[in-house]
Amino acid sequence: MALEISEELFKELWPYIIDDNVTDLKWNGKALWVTDLNKGRYLEESIKLSEEWLKIFTNIVANSVNENFNMSKPSLKAETDELRIQAVHSSVSGNTSICLAIRKTPKVARLLKQDLIANGYVNEFVAKLLPCLMRSRLSGVITGDVGAGKTELEKYLCNFIPNNDPIVTVEDTLEMKLDQLYPKKDIYPLKISENYSAEQAIRDALRLNTKWLIISESRGREILRIMEGASSGCVALTSIHAENVWEIPDRIVNMAGDNSRTGFENDVYTFFDYAIKVKATYSPKGIKRSIDQVCFFDRSDKKNSIKTIVKNGKPQRVIIPENIYQKFKDNRENEFLNLYISFLKEEMNNERISKEVQS
Numbered sequence: 001m002a003l004e005i006s007e008e009l010f011k012e013l014w015p016y017i018i019d020d021n022v023t024d025l026k027w028n029g030k031a032l033w034v035t036d037l038n039k040g041r042y043l044e045e046s047i048k049l050s051e052e053w054l055k056i057f058t059n060i061v062a063n064s065v066n067e068n069f070n071m072s073k074p075s076l077k078a079e080t081d082e083l084r085i086q087a088v089h090s091s092v093s094g095n096t097s098i099c100l101a102i103r104k105t106p107k108v109a110r111l112l113k114q115d116l117i118a119n120g121y122v123n124e125f126v127a128k129l130l131p132c133l134m135r136s137r138l139s140g141v142i143t144g145d146v147g148a149g150k151t152e153l154e155k156y157l158c159n160f161i162p163n164n165d166p167i168v169t170v171e172d173t174l175e176m177k178l179d180q181l182y183p184k185k186d187i188y189p190l191k192i193s194e195n196y197s198a199e200q201a202i203r204d205a206l207r208l209n210t211k212w213l214i215i216s217e218s219r220g221r222e223i224l225r226i227m228e229g230a231s232s233g234c235v236a237l238t239s240i241h242a243e244n245v246w247e248i249p250d251r252i253v254n255m256a257g258d259n260s261r262t263g264f265e266n267d268v269y270t271f272f273d274y275a276i277k278v279k280a281t282y283s284p285k286g287i288k289r290s291i292d293q294v295c296f297f298d299r300s301d302k303k304n305s306i307k308t309i310v311k312n313g314k315p316q317r318v319i320i321p322e323n324i325y326q327k328f329k330d331n332r333e334n335e336f337l338n339l340y341i342s343f344l345k346e347e348m349n350n351e352r353i354s355k356e357v358q359s
Contacts, residue, residue, distance in 0.1 A: 002064060002080075003060070003061060003064035003065075003078060003080050005017070005080060005082075005083065009057065009060065010057075011053060012047050012049070013025060013047075013049075013102070016034060017083075017102075017104075019036075020106070020108075021036050021037045021038050021039075022034060022035065022036050022037075022104065023035050023036070023037060023103070023104055023147075024041075024101070024102065024103050024104070024147070025100075025101070025102040026099075026100070026101045026102075027049050027054070027098075027099065027100040027101075028099060029090075029093055029095040029096075029097035029098070029099050030095060030097065031043055031044075031045070031048075032044045032047045032048075032049065035147065035287070036286070036287075037286055037287050038285075038286040039284070039286055040282045040283050040284055040285070040286050040287055041282050041287075042284075049100075051090070051097060051098065054097070054098040054100060055098070057100075058076060058087045058098060058100070061076060061078045061085055061087070062076055062078075064078060065077075065078045069087065069089060070089065070091075071089065071091040073089075074088060074089035074091055074092045075087075075088060075089070076088075076089075079105075079173050079174070081105075081107070082104060082105055082106050082107065083102060083103070083104060083105065084102070084103040084104075084105055084173050084175065085100075085101070085102050086100075086101045086102075086103075087099065087100050087101075105173070105174075105175040105177070107177045107180045107181065108181075109152070109155050109156060109159070109181055110149075110152050111149075111152050111153065111155070111156035113127075113156075113159075119288075120288060120290060121289060121290050121291065122290070122291050122313075123313065123314070123315075124339070125310070125315040125339060125340075125343065126291050126294065126310055126313075126315075128335055128336040128339055129294065129309075129310075129336055130156075130157060130160075131160045132328055132331070132333040132336050133157070133273075133274055134157050134158075134160035134161055135160055135331055135333065136324075136327040136328055136330075136331045136333065137235050137327070138235070138273035138274055138324065138327065139230045139235050139236040139237065139271060139272050139273050139274075140236075140237050140272065140273060140274045140275060140276065141237075141238055141239070141240050141245075141248050141252075141272060141274075141275040141276075142154060142237070142238070142239040142240075142275070142276050142277075142278065143239065143240055143241065143242040143244075143245060143248060143275065143276070143277050143278075144239075144277055144278040144279055144280075144292075145279065145280065147280055147287075148278045148279050148280040148289060149278050149280060149289040150217075150239040150278055151175055151176055151216060151239070152289075153276065153278055153291075154176060154214060154216070154237060154239065155176055155178065155181060157237065158176075158178055158181075158182065158185075158212075158214060158237075159182065161185065161212055163182075163184050163185045163186070164186060165185075165186065165211040165212055166186045166188075166208065166209050166210050166211050166212070167185060167186060167187045167188070167210070167211070167212040167214060168187075168188050168189075168190060168205035168208055168210045168212070168213055168214070169187065169188075169189045169190065169214045169215075169216070170190050170192060170198060170201045170202055170205060170213070170214070170215045170216065171189065171190075171191060171192070171215075171216040172191070172192050172193075172198075172216070172217075173191075173216075174189055174191055175216060176189075176214070176216060177189075178214065188205075188208065190204065190205060197222070198215075198218075198219075198220075198222035198225075199221065199222045199224075199225050202215070202222055202225035202226060202229065203225060205229070206225075206228070206229050206232070206234060210229075210234055211234060211235065212234070212235050212236075212237070213226065213229050213234050213235070213236045213237070214237050214238075215236070215237070215238035215239075216238075216239065217238065217239045217240070217241075218238045218239070218240050218255065219255070220255055220257075221255065221256060221257055223238075223240075223252055223255045223256055224256055226238060227264075227267055227268070227271055230271035230272065231267065231270075231271050236271075236272075240252065240255075242277075244277060244293060245275035245276065245277050245293045245294065245295040245306075245308065246295060246306045246308060248272075248275045249265060249268045249269060249297065249304070249306070252268050252272075253265050253268065265304065266299060266304065268297065269297045269298060269299040269304040269305075270299045272297050273296060273297060273324060274294065274295065274296050274297065274324075275293075275294070275295050275297070276291060276293065276294050277291070277292045277293035277294075278290070278291055278292065279292040290313055291310065291313065292310075292311075292312065292313055293308065293310055293311055293312075294308070294309050294310035295307060295308040295309060295310075296309060296320060296321050296324055297321075298321035298323075298324075300321065300322065300323075305321075307319065307320065307321060315340075315343055317343075317344060317347040320340070325337075
């Protein structure tokens with residue numbers, strides 16, 4: 001049976017469930033932590049969830065997904081259209097209480113083009129670069145910590161995919177909801193499960209005349225299938241956990257495993273074009289998300305290189321790889337290219353002036 005989202009079910013948590021600014025709730029067995037876009041992540045000391053209510057709540061959730069939740073099956077997960085629920089049974093808890101986490105996955109795109117610069121998410125340079133990446137059909141990787149906003153950036157970037165290009169999304173929880181956000185686009189969502197692996201979903205996606213393969217997160221050897229798709233002309237966009245964008249090629253090679261074929265690392269630099277790192281800064285004033293790093297991957301003259309064009313949110317004096325620059329030119333991305341060239345000239349002049357002053 002479907003889980004009914006109601007005040008009667010959520011009791012004291014209901015105000016947070018209906019608050020659009022709240023993104024996550026976590027009961028750690030002793031205290032409630034709330035993640036709020038305006039207030040940051042904070043301890044809500046006024047609420048103490050009783051073990052009795054937790055047992056009733058998790059029992060209802062377990063019944064809705066036809067699962068047991070007990071000592072034999074101490075992990076429970078469920079999802080609705082706008083909630084993702086995870087619980088851990090008290091029998092495996094160090095403080096003998098149920099642990100509960102609720103993540104909200106609303107059908108909204110929180111990143112809006114007109115607000116990106118005003119909110120400090122990007123500067124003008126990056127704001128003009130992002131659409132170019134998609135319109136020029138470049139394959140990319142997004143990285144960042146949990147809660148940094150990787151999925152939100154994927155949702156925003158997909159806005160720039162032509163409506164008539166076939167898109168397939170692959171997720172373990174249907175969090176992106178691209179088919180609902182962009183009803184005029186040709187989007188088909190696939191959900192992976194214990195009986196339907198990420199590798200199988202990607203294989204099926206590539207057989208569906210897919211032009212764009214959007215994966216919520218890559219964790220293992222399914223990256224081989226993603227590379228397979230990218231090598232055949234399907235544009236790929238996925239998220240991967242890495243500390244910095246320049247560490248992503250090594251991370252991908254490790255994910256592929258020891259049995260990945262010779263030359264796989266070269267393929268990473270050939271078929272993935274760029275990487276973006278998003279970060280979230282928490283403070284009492286709220287959560288500030290921003291794009292911290294952007295790099296291009298390049299394989300030229302049988303050599304692999306990484307060109308970090310944005311670092312600490314600021315553009316760097318880096319030459320864009322020739323093949324990517326040519327794609328921007330072919331796609332007439334003149335607004336960004338003019339800004340990029342002006343920036344390079346300005347930086348070069350500043351460097352020259354600085355040297356003259358020092359001498």
